Amino acid sequence: MAKPVCVVAGVGPGNGLAISQRFAQADYQIAMLARQESTLEPLQAQVANSMALPCDLTESRDIAATFARVKAELGPPDVLIYNAGSGLFGAPLDTRPEDFTTAWRVNALGLLLSAQQVAPDMISRGGGSIIVTGATASLRGGANFTAFASAKAAQRNLAQSLSRSLGPQGVHVALVIVDGIIDTPRTRELFGDKPDATYLKPAAIADSVFQISAQDRSAWTFELDLRPSGEAW
Amino acid sequence: MAKPVCVVAGVGPGNGLAISQRFAQADYQIAMLARQESTLEPLQAQVANSMALPCDLTESRDIAATFARVKAELGPPDVLIYNAGSGLFGAPLDTRPEDFTTAWRVNALGLLLSAQQVAPDMISRGGGSIIVTGATASLRGGANFTAFASAKAAQRNLAQSLSRSLGPQGVHVALVIVDGIIDTPRTRELFGDKPDATYLKPAAIADSVFQISAQDRSAWTFELDLRPSGEAW
Amino acid sequence: MAKPVCVVAGVGPGNGLAISQRFAQADYQIAMLARQESTLEPLQAQVANSMALPCDLTESRDIAATFARVKAELGPPDVLIYNAGSGLFGAPLDTRPEDFTTAWRVNALGLLLSAQQVAPDMISRGGGSIIVTGATASLRGGANFTAFASAKAAQRNLAQSLSRSLGPQGVHVALVIVDGIIDTPRTRELFGDKPDATYLKPAAIADSVFQISAQDRSAWTFELDLRPSGEAW
Amino acid sequence: MAKPVCVVAGVGPGNGLAISQRFAQADYQIAMLARQESTLEPLQAQVANSMALPCDLTESRDIAATFARVKAELGPPDVLIYNAGSGLFGAPLDTRPEDFTTAWRVNALGLLLSAQQVAPDMISRGGGSIIVTGATASLRGGANFTAFASAKAAQRNLAQSLSRSLGPQGVHVALVIVDGIIDTPRTRELFGDKPDATYLKPAAIADSVFQISAQDRSAWTFELDLRPSGEAW
Numbered sequence: 001m002a003k004p005v006c007v008v009a010g011v012g013p014g015n016g017l018a019i020s021q022r023f024a025q026a027d028y029q030i031a032m033l034a035r036q037e038s039t040l041e042p043l044q045a046q047v048a049n050s051m052a053l054p055c056d057l058t059e060s061r062d063i064a065a066t067f068a069r070v071k072a073e074l075g076p077p078d079v080l081i082y083n084a085g086s087g088l089f090g091a092p093l094d095t096r097p098e099d100f101t102t103a104w105r106v107n108a109l110g111l112l113l114s115a116q117q118v119a120p121d122m123i124s125r126g127g128g129s130i131i132v133t134g135a136t137a138s139l140r141g142g143a144n145f146t147a148f149a150s151a152k153a154a155q156r157n158l159a160q161s162l163s164r165s166l167g168p169q170g171v172h173v174a175l176v177i178v179d180g181i182i183d184t185p186r187t188r189e190l191f192g193d194k195p196d197a198t199y200l201k202p203a204a205i206a207d208s209v210f211q212i213s214a215q216d217r218s219a220w221t222f223e224l225d226l227r228p229s230g231e232a233w
Numbered sequence: 234m235a236k237p238v239c240v241v242a243g244v245g246p247g248n249g250l251a252i253s254q255r256f257a258q259a260d261y262q263i264a265m266l267a268r269q270e271s272t273l274e275p276l277q278a279q280v281a282n283s284m285a286l287p288c289d290l291t292e293s294r295d296i297a298a299t300f301a302r303v304k305a306e307l308g309p310p311d312v313l314i315y316n317a318g319s320g321l322f323g324a325p326l327d328t329r330p331e332d333f334t335t336a337w338r339v340n341a342l343g344l345l346l347s348a349q350q351v352a353p354d355m356i357s358r359g360g361g362s363i364i365v366t367g368a369t370a371s372l373r374g375g376a377n378f379t380a381f382a383s384a385k386a387a388q389r390n391l392a393q394s395l396s397r398s399l400g401p402q403g404v405h406v407a408l409v410i411v412d413g414i415i416d417t418p419r420t421r422e423l424f425g426d427k428p429d430a431t432y433l434k435p436a437a438i439a440d441s442v443f444q445i446s447a448q449d450r451s452a453w454t455f456e457l458d459l460r461p462s463g464e465a466w
Numbered sequence: 467m468a469k470p471v472c473v474v475a476g477v478g479p480g481n482g483l484a485i486s487q488r489f490a491q492a493d494y495q496i497a498m499l500a501r502q503e504s505t506l507e508p509l510q511a512q513v514a515n516s517m518a519l520p521c522d523l524t525e526s527r528d529i530a531a532t533f534a535r536v537k538a539e540l541g542p543p544d545v546l547i548y549n550a551g552s553g554l555f556g557a558p559l560d561t562r563p564e565d566f567t568t569a570w571r572v573n574a575l576g577l578l579l580s581a582q583q584v585a586p587d588m589i590s591r592g593g594g595s596i597i598v599t600g601a602t603a604s605l606r607g608g609a610n611f612t613a614f615a616s617a618k619a620a621q622r623n624l625a626q627s628l629s630r631s632l633g634p635q636g637v638h639v640a641l642v643i644v645d646g647i648i649d650t651p652r653t654r655e656l657f658g659d660k661p662d663a664t665y666l667k668p669a670a671i672a673d674s675v676f677q678i679s680a681q682d683r684s685a686w687t688f689e690l691d692l693r694p695s696g697e698a699w
Numbered sequence: 700m701a702k703p704v705c706v707v708a709g710v711g712p713g714n715g716l717a718i719s720q721r722f723a724q725a726d727y728q729i730a731m732l733a734r735q736e737s738t739l740e741p742l743q744a745q746v747a748n749s750m751a752l753p754c755d756l757t758e759s760r761d762i763a764a765t766f767a768r769v770k771a772e773l774g775p776p777d778v779l780i781y782n783a784g785s786g787l788f789g790a791p792l793d794t795r796p797e798d799f800t801t802a803w804r805v806n807a808l809g810l811l812l813s814a815q816q817v818a819p820d821m822i823s824r825g826g827g828s829i830i831v832t833g834a835t836a837s838l839r840g841g842a843n844f845t846a847f848a849s850a851k852a853a854q855r856n857l858a859q860s861l862s863r864s865l866g867p868q869g870v871h872v873a874l875v876i877v878d879g880i881i882d883t884p885r886t887r888e889l890f891g892d893k894p895d896a897t898y899l900k901p902a903a904i905a906d907s908v909f910q911i912s913a914q915d916r917s918a919w920t921f922e923l924d925l926r927p928s929g930e931a932w
Contacts, residue, residue, distance in 0.1 A: 060330055091394075091398045092345065092348060092349070092352075092391070092394050092395050092398050092399070093348075093349055093352055093353065093398070095345065097293055097342065097345065097346060100342065100345055101342065104337060104341070104387065108333075108337070108383055108387070109330065109333065109334065112325065112328065112330065112333055112379075112383075113330060115325060115326075116325070116326055119325075119326055120326065137390070140390070140393065141389070141390035141391060141392070141393030141394040141395075141397070142393075142394060142397060143394060143397035143398040144394075144398070145394060146345075146391065146394040146398075149390040149391075149393070149394055150341055150345075150387045150388075150390045150391040150394070151387065152390070153386040153387055153389060153390035154337065154341070154383045154384065154386055154387035155383075156374070156386060157370070157373070157374035157382040157383045157385070157386035158325070158374060158379065158382075158383040159374070160373065160374030160375075160382070161324075161325050161374040161375060161376060161377075161378060161379040161382055161383070162325050162374075164374070164375060164376035165324045165325050165326070165376040165377070165379075166325070
């Protein structure tokens with residue numbers, strides 16, 4: 001029997017890599033998507049049974065072509081992890097319309113387009129999971145998170161529509177609210193003086209994402225938060 | 234002394250007209266914005282001290298030109314009512330990317346662009362109000378409200394960012410969550426069998442919008458819901 | 467015709483007094499309830515058309531007797547403002563069960579008992595308002611707000627049940643979330659170094675409470691927040 | 700080395716039994732608490748390494764004695780599952796104060812008292828989990844859920860206070876929102892005509908509860924929902 005297929009859309013050296021590794025460990029074939037081939041290849045080399053697929057997740061045609069290739073080479077995806085994000089910060093009066101637009105395209109439009117690629121096959125086979133990586137900004141528009149928070153809220157309500165529409169058709173949609181700083185070389189450089197207990201480890205995030213994807217359909221989670229023990233909230 | 238200026242962005246025969254009339258009654262000069270000149274003119278004729286300005290609220294240049302004209306002819310706005318909405322419904326797999334995009338442009342991008350037009354003058358004069366018309370879909374992504382709910386959530390978090398950023402600078406930002414069917418000739422035709430107690434009267438909505446705009450700055454509301462007594466929630 | 471009757475349950479020198487004055491100004495007869503006669507009398511002296519009624523809002527029999535007296539002397543209440551609160555703070559492991567219980571009795575049980583006193587008459591006359599004063603703690607359990615936040619959450623869900631049950635019978639129930647420090651002589655002493663823009667003025671709170679009580683039934687608010695312009699949130 | 704200890708407070712034939720079995724399967728010693736010895740004993744017989752402890756979770760002294768016995772016989776608990784609930788339904792005007800009080804005592808006061816029994820040992824050993832079973836009513840006060848919804852909201856904010864206070868001290872507190880009907884012989888009798896896809900299986904709930912208790916402290920969940928695929932929400 002063919003191994004199950006997991007697409008991780010939006011792979012970087014933090015969550016995306018760790019999630020890819022976690023599903024690989026559970027014997028999935030992994031399709032790793034990111035914009036830049038140069039970022040993607042060293043990461044793909046660290047994941048068993050994986051392929052790297054450069055893809056601009058804001059472009060409808062690029063998405064369609066990429067998912068067609070996944071289906072042709074690996075088979076229809078059993079799991080889609082939508083992990084594409086973007087870090088555009090700033091106050092409303094300093095936010096350029098083009099950055100506001102890009103944040104929305106990456107976080108919300110890209111999720112719709114990707115879900116439209118995988119959901120029909122999931123429905124016809126009677127199962128599948130779409131798990132989206134959110135952030136505290138999904139729930140709250142901070143003064144200096146204009147583009148990011150608006151895009152993440154658009155993504156959250158879209159994930160709800162997906163869940164309510166696809167759940168009764170057997171497809172599990174979930175949103176993981178990551179609240180805190182993810183432990184990567186880059187964030188350690190930026191926030192290096194913070195105590196260890198305030199960082200989220202990518203492997204721990206990945207483990208919860210995997211557990212959610214494996215839930216029995218009689219008790220599915222739509223939304224859960226993940227937060228390090230030392231984070232004030 | 235010049236009369237204060239209120240811009241109502243997104244005027245139709247329901248809320249937009251009623252809000253324009255309510256502020257006119259409080260002796261404001263009213264700038265009424267809507268896409269179609271043909272819709273706008275018969276409505277403008279029902280509002281004292283008003284001018285009609287056709288404007289596509291998804292287009293940056295059109296917005297800039299329109300607000301420049303308001304400023305030149307009436308003076309810098311004291312109040313902006315952002316009432317532009319759009320009724321694109323459907324399940325996620327039936328939602329066309331272009332409709333998903335349009336809903337977001339009207340509800341979220343247009344609000345950012347309009348706020349950027351009026352807020353600097355409000356800050357420099359130390360006061361002003363920006364009031365946004367939301368909906369239940371601002372809080373919840375229903376199975377068949379894909380484009381609308383995602384756009385309204387993007388708008389809500391943007392309104393929060395605006396409030397948190399502009400509030401300490403003296404500008405009041407608020408979001409009115411309208412939960413139910415607004416009483417207009419069109420909705421009576423569509424849902425005519427519903428009892429009277431399940432319709433929101435535009436004049437009642439307009440009255441609460443006006444009261445919110447008039448709150449003392451020591452006790453500002455960011456969010457309130459409006460719902461007819463007969464609505465189940 | 468008899469003047470309308472407003473009961474303010476939980477009167478102190480801040481909101482309770484200001485709300486009493488605001489309704490008195492609108493020509494209501496005011497029944498002012500508080501536990502201590504000594505606190506109540508100097509406040510009642512500042513409110514036209516008012517009577518002072520000492521009442522322990524955690525005691526069923528005391529509540530019944532007090533509302534019976536209001537009804538006999540002034541008539542059945544048109545408006546009930548439930549403003550009783552309590553400031554028990556502390557971490558969970560430092561919270562004594564008796565303080566946890568008292569906070570709940572004052573904020574939640576007292577509201578149920580008071581609403582049961584006034585609602586039947588409101589229903590039979592086809593109108594009336596019950597407005598509850600909440601706090602940020604109604605929405606969020608902080609580390610050091612154990613008793614208060616748990617009690618305020620109990621009160622909020624109760625207010626929702628009241629609203630959903632009584633609304634279709636013509637009774638308007640609303641919850642006002644006060645977010646910040648109320649400007650009273652005592653809070654100025656405690657937090658005197660805070661800037662003016664971070665205090666809520668009781669008269670401004672009272673004005674919004676009054677406006678909510680006067681809303682047309684086609685567009686009732688259940689929940690609104692009130693926050694000074696200088697409050698970070 | 701001694702086996703870890705899990706206390707399940709509030710055991711019935713649904714979640715409580717399944718959670719007990721799930722932790723037993725992971726080689727925990729289980730202390731099963733319920734009010735009636737007669738309910739408890741046949742359930743305890745189905746769980747390996749377990750002891751049955753009749754306990755009234757609304758009574759401070761009973762709780763203290765029970766937890767003292769657990770500590771003496773099994774050792775200090777590593778995990779507390781607070782699963783005590785109560786099904787008092789009805790509209791606000793039909794809700795008797797004594798039923799309103801009992802619901803709050805079982806859901807909120809009992810959690811505080813139980814947490815106070817186990818948290819100090821967890822803190823001193825640098826680890827432990829307290830997981831609370833909530834319901835949709837934790838988030839929403841329905842018209843006919845007066846006592847239950849108010850009590851569940853009190854419990855939720857208390858769980859938040861516990862999490863914010865104890866998390867930085869190494870104790871994981873979480874709230875599981877169960878949304879739907881749990882599949883038990885009793886519910887099948889009551890709602891037997893509902894489709895299978897609308898029931899939550901206790902074993903599936905128990906599995907997620909166990910996974911949450913096993914999360915790495917760098918990525919703890921505070922709140923997650925569990926819902927069957929066929930539940931409309």
